[in-house]
Amino acid sequence: MEPILEVKHLHKNFKDFFLRDINFTLEKGFIMGFIGPNGSGKSTTIKLIMNLLRKDGGQIKLFGKDHITHEQEVKNRIGFVYEGNHFYDELTVTDMKRVIAPHYMNWDDPVFYKYVERFNLPHDKKIKDLSKGMRMKFSLAIALSHHAQLLIMDEPTSGLDPVIRYELLEIFSEFIQDENRSIFFSTHITTDLEKIADYITFIHDGKILFSQSKDDILDHYGLVKGKNELIDDDVKKMFVGIKQNRFGFEGLVINRTNAVKTFGDSVVIEKPTLEDIMVFYTRGNES
């Protein structure tokens, strides 16, 4: 089956930062979370996919088609939501919709109004008077109203309260009830992903550290806690990252089963959260 999103050997050079050999694939019917610390290249990657930035190398395919030669066609099939969406502040919800709708071939007004109603969006309120959560819901209503098959979102849940985030996650699961649709979104709120993501792609410092199924990640990695006496230079190599203080150490291992074999009962081994994984990979070895 043709992947819905395929990124191969993607490169982008800036003066002080570059993306190196970015590779990942998203199949139809799944949700992929894109995580990484601030400044690691998440937004840049998303902008490259949307061709808002010019890539310096590599290939991006959407629905099996090149994202530049088929730009118009593929963009009609994508719902795009990004941080601080650029709407006209002075327009009302309905007027803004009138500006945007003609750009999409499959725009569906009834669907839009269905979402407006569901989200309790006030038709006649100006964009600038909407709360942050409302603005995000408006962006989402726009993104969902032209029968998109792929939702690409940059930090859709950031800055929103847990209640609204929960609501958004519900809408995301609803979206993929149709198994031909997928969602790709960046976030640093990893608890959202722990719930619904099928795949996690982790970017750090312009490089992909891993891109695999969330269950595999959470089933295999282990968070090991124990006494400092157990740690020497050889043992340290087992860890992706390790934190030590006066009372003991805490470290992340890729293979939990191996850690159990090595340390036995002398340590506590827990299932890490995605946040643990992100922190330990990013910080590496620190004492």
Add this chain to the structure above:
Amino acid sequence: MHIIISNTSQVPIYEQIVNQMKNLIMNGELEASQPLPSIRNLAKELHISVITTKRAYDELEKEGFIVTMPGKGSFVAAQNTELLREKRMKFVEDKLCEAIQAGKSIHLSLEELTEMLNLLYEEDN
């Protein structure tokens, strides 16, 4: 049909689903040929990923508890209750063997083990 997912448990989520569905099937709450929710629907309801529910259904299918028909969905398999009970018995036997091994390793006698079993069985009631 009740399924309760614990996010803090060390048991993987797919396994939690498998175990609970098995119990529902074995105690008759889910009947043979009863349709099950689709993997996408179950994922949505439980707020978990599609891959997780898919893995759970794959596992249940492999063990013969459910059947999946392409395009039609998943159903509870026609169960041979004798066979199910047999499987469960085997499971209990295995667990008991483990306990016996553990007991032998610290030289527990059969009497001591039996006494322990009696005590625990009473306590559980």
